[in-house]
Amino acid sequence: MDQNLKRTIILEHYQHPAGKGLIDDDTYKRADMNIESCIDEIHMMAKVEDNVIKDIRFDGEACAISTATTSIMINQLKGKTVAEAKKIIENYNNMIYEKEYDKELLGEAIVFDEIYKQPNRIKCATLAWDCIKKIIG
Amino acid sequence: MDIRKDFPILKTNLIYFDNGATTLKPQSVIDAITEYYSHYSANAHRGDYSISQKVDTVYETTRNKVRQFINARETGEIIFTKGSTESLNMIVFGFFKYYLKKGDEILLTKSEHSSNILPWFELGKDIGCVVKYIPLDNKGKVTLNNVKKMINEKTKVISLAHITNVVGDIRPLKEITELAHQHNILVVSDASQSIGHMKVDVTDLDIDFMAFSGHKMCGPTGIGVLYGKYEYLDKMRPMEFGGGMNASFDVDGTVEYKSLPHRLEAGTPNIAGVVGLGAAIDYLNRIGIDNITRIERELRKYALEKLSKIDNVIVYNTHTDSGIIAFNLKGVFSQDTALYLDQHNICVRAGSHCAKMLKDEFNTKNTCRISFYFYNTEEEIDKLVEVLQDGKDIFKVIL
Numbered sequence: 001m002d003q004n005l006k007r008t009i010i011l012e013h014y015q016h017p018a019g020k021g022l023i024d025d026d027t028y029k030r031a032d033m034n035i036e037s038c039i040d041e042i043h044m045m046a047k048v049e050d051n052v053i054k055d056i057r058f059d060g061e062a063c064a065i066s067t068a069t070t071s072i073m074i075n076q077l078k079g080k081t082v083a084e085a086k087k088i089i090e091n092y093n094n095m096i097y098e099k100e101y102d103k104e105l106l107g108e109a110i111v112f113d114e115i116y117k118q119p120n121r122i123k124c125a126t127l128a129w130d131c132i133k134k135i136i137g
Numbered sequence: 138m139d140i141r142k143d144f145p146i147l148k149t150n151l152i153y154f155d156n157g158a159t160t161l162k163p164q165s166v167i168d169a170i171t172e173y174y175s176h177y178s179a180n181a182h183r184g185d186y187s188i189s190q191k192v193d194t195v196y197e198t199t200r201n202k203v204r205q206f207i208n209a210r211e212t213g214e215i216i217f218t219k220g221s222t223e224s225l226n227m228i229v230f231g232f233f234k235y236y237l238k239k240g241d242e243i244l245l246t247k248s249e250h251s252s253n254i255l256p257w258f259e260l261g262k263d264i265g266c267v268v269k270y271i272p273l274d275n276k277g278k279v280t281l282n283n284v285k286k287m288i289n290e291k292t293k294v295i296s297l298a299h300i301t302n303v304v305g306d307i308r309p310l311k312e313i314t315e316l317a318h319q320h321n322i323l324v325v326s327d328a329s330q331s332i333g334h335m336k337v338d339v340t341d342l343d344i345d346f347m348a349f350s351g352h353k354m355c356g357p358t359g360i361g362v363l364y365g366k367y368e369y370l371d372k373m374r375p376m377e378f379g380g381g382m383n384a385s386f387d388v389d390g391t392v393e394y395k396s397l398p399h400r401l402e403a404g405t406p407n408i409a410g411v412v413g414l415g416a417a418i419d420y421l422n423r424i425g426i427d428n429i430t431r432i433e434r435e436l437r438k439y440a441l442e443k444l445s446k447i448d449n450v451i452v453y454n455t456h457t458d459s460g461i462i463a464f465n466l467k468g469v470f471s472q473d474t475a476l477y478l479d480q481h482n483i484c485v486r487a488g489s490h491c492a493k494m495l496k497d498e499f500n501t502k503n504t505c506r507i508s509f510y511f512y513n514t515e516e517e518i519d520k521l522v523e524v525l526q527d528g529k530d531i532f533k534v535i536l
Contacts, residue, residue, distance in 0.1 A: 007536045039472055039488040039503050061502055063472045064536065 006111040010068040013108075017071035019057045028057070031134040035123045040066045044131045051082050056132065063124055065115070070128035072108045082136050089129050096125055140424065140512050152483040152517045157302050157330060157461055157508030159352045162417075166355060169416035170409050181408055182381055182399075192408060199415035200398065203362055206418050207347070208338040213367055213397035217406055220361035221329045222252040224348030227363055227401070228325055229256035231373040232346070236323075237293055239265035244287050244295040246271045246279055248304050253296055253327045267291075276456040277304040281312050288316075294323045299331035303489075303506065304454050305461025307331070314343045323369070329353055333421055334460065334510075335430045339364055351410065356417035360410030363401070370397055377403040424511060432511040433460035439515050440507065443522045450525055453504060460509035466528050471503040477531045478505075481524045483517075 027047055034041035042060035046053060056074045073092075077085045092109055094101035098116050115125045141147045143163040153161060179189040181196045203215045218224045237243075243257050247270050257268050271287050274280050279297065295317050297308050314324045323345040328337050333354025339347055346369065351360040365373065375382060375394070382403040386392040394400045421429065437460050444450050444464065453463040466474045475487035486506045507521070 007532060010536050011532055061470065063470045063476075064532065067470075 001110060001113070009072075009108055009111050010064060013068035013071035014064040017058075017067055017074075019055070019071065019074040020059065022057055022059045028055070029135050031131050033127050033131040033134070035127060040124060040127055042066070042070060042127060042131055044070075044128070044135065046132065046135045048082060048136060053077050053080055053082065053085055053136065058128070058131075062127070065112075065121055066124040066127050069109070069112060069125050072111070073128050073132065076107050076109060077132065085132070085136060089133060092129055093126065096122060141514075143420070144512055147512065150482055152481075152520060154507040154509065154513065154517075154521070155484045155486045156353070156510040156513075157506060158486055159358065160333070160355050160510050161512065162357070162413075163355055163420050165420050166357065166413050166416045170357060170413045173409050173412045178408075180405055195415065196406070196408060196411050199411050199418075202415050202418045206422075207332075207362075207364060208340045209364055210340060211367060214364055214370060216363040216365070216370070216398050216401045217411055218348075218361045218363050219359050219407065219410075220350040220352070221327055221348040222361075224361055224363035225252050225325075225327060226256050227373065227376055228346045228348065228365070229260050231376050231401075232365075232369060233266075233294060234260060234264060235372075235374060237264060237266045240291060241266045241293040242289070242291040243268050244271050244284070244292060245269070246273060246297065246301075248273060248277060248301045248306075249296075249298055250302050250327060250329070253298060253325075257296065266293075271295075271297075273304075276306070277301075277454060278306045278457070279308050279313075281309055281316060284313055284316060288320055288322065292320065292322050294325060296325035296327075298327045298329070299337065300334070300459045300461070302330050302461070303463055303504065305330075305457040305459040305463070305508075306454070307335070307458050310342045310344065314345075318343065330459065330461070333417075333426075333429070334433060336426050345369055351414040351417060354417055355420055357410050357413035360407050360414050362414075367397065370401070373401060375401055375403060379403040381405070429511045433509050434458065436460060436509045436513055436515070436518065437462065440509075440518045440521075443518060444525075447522065447526055449528055453501070462507040463504040464507070465501065465504055466525065466531070469528070469531060471505045473531065473535055474505050474528075476535045477528070478521070478524060480534050481520070483521055483524060 022043060022045055028045040030045045032043045040062035042058050042062055044058045047055045056078060058070050076088055088105050091101050091105045095113055096115060103110060112125050115121055144161045145164055146161050177188040177191045179192050181192050184190045184193050200212045200215050204212050209215060243266055245254060245268055260266055261268060269287060271279055272283050299310055300307050310326055317324045325346040326344050328347050328349040331337055332349040345366050347364040349362055352358040382395055382400050384393040384395050440462060441455060444452055449467045451465050451467060465471055471487040475485050478485055488503055
């Protein structure tokens with residue numbers, strides 16, 4: 001993908017992230033993550049009903065990449081079954097860590113396909129994905 | 138400028154504005170360490186042969202250099218540690234653990250570094266003493282009046298950074314110590330951000346304990362100093378027991394420990410670190426501490442003038458005197474700003490700077506921090522300003 005298009009997608013999600021803001025609802029399960037080596041932190045909540053991810057919301061302070069990937073992930077995983085979600089997460093991690101992966105499963109998350117070239121950003125790109133794993137198991 | 142030639146790392150086009158984290162090293166410090174490892178790398182206090190004698194001489198000469206540098210009364214008051222954090226932990230767990238009682242109060246502020254907060258929190262769990270915070274004024278500073286308000290009959294110790302690492306304000310330590318001593322309160326100071334930047338005179342300040350790190354004053358990492366008034370240090374329980382700190386012991390458990398300072402320096406010390414620290418003190422003395430203070434203030438004044446002219450920069454601490462500036466680009470997360478500046482070879486620190494409680498006072502959790510040292514220049518500031526002015530392109534650069 002063209003770098004300008006990638007940048008546009010990342011910025012769009014950074015400036016207008018999906019699922020931003022936590023709500024007061026006990027039917028959601030919550031998890032928090034922060035990166036020990038930097039300053040990003042997110043708080044996440046997800047509602048899983050009949051094994052389907054109905055909603056994901058988040059809050060916190062984080063950099064552009066971290067925020068954008070959170071938003072993209074939420075769009076990707078909402079409405080999926082837990083099993084489907086796990087497959088997408090695994091596939092995303094395969095891309096980040098330079099293993100074989102299936103582009104078709106990634107949607108807009110493909111914008112991070114070259115993040116491995118910046119090792120100091122890998123944690124930013126995986127924070128949200130690690131957080132949702134804590135919630136859905 | 139000749140000073141810059143003393144620092145090999147500055148031969149690249151690096152712009153280093155993270156001196157609050159650690160300072161660059163002059164060639165003379167690097168050479169002194171290499172000289173030790175190349176020509177007399179024996180252990181200390183084993184003076185049976187000449188190179189070991191030399192180690193002892195250099196080691197104890199450096200202790201005396203430190204004593205003179207901070208104007209302590211005697212060398213027994215200077216303990217070598219691995220840095221401020223270890224020094225502060227020794228003060229808290231080696232002295233105050235036995236000095237304080239349940240319910241006694243410790244006064245800190247919310248702008249302290251974690252190394253001056255977490256040991257006290259832990260001590261509270263151990264013995265039930267209580268941490269209270271001196272309120273900061275609307276500029277983030279500690280005033281004598283606010284200290285007065287917080288003192289009561291339970292207050293036993295005030296522990297403050299001499300200069301804070303985010304706000305950069307210089308605390309009125311001398312006045313605070315005078316007030317504290319009138320109420321039988323001891324004063325601890327973390328001088329990490331002031332040592333090597335301004336004159337620190339423990340006798341004039343009448344401070345009871347002080348901690349600092351060598352690497353923030355042109356010295357190597359892994360070496361620092363614990364200063365304490367002799368009468369208090371002499372009561373400190375060593376945190377480590379072993380070689381070098383005992384005079385004699387026997388099978389029945391009778392032990393006699395050495396006198397200060399050796400009792401508090403168990404094990405083979407960081408000799409190369411001490412050698413490097415000595416060279417750093419010599420170097421700073423050659424530049425002159427008052428010159429260093431003056432250069433930093435001029436740089437700060439120049440930078441503030443320039444930064445105030447950029448619309449998209451918010452400076453959080455315009456009222457302080459040290460070489461520390463906390464800022465953000467409007468609407469940009471501090472880490473993204475730091476990554477952007479890094480693309481232009483400019484090093485600044487992003488984050489909460491180990492002062493995680495400051496968000497209450499600053500109304501922002503994360504900032505970028507510029508911290509100057511005497512080898513920084515107005516030209517470097519001009520470059521920073523130019524790059525920040527182009528900040529609207531930040532995401533083109535970092536994404």
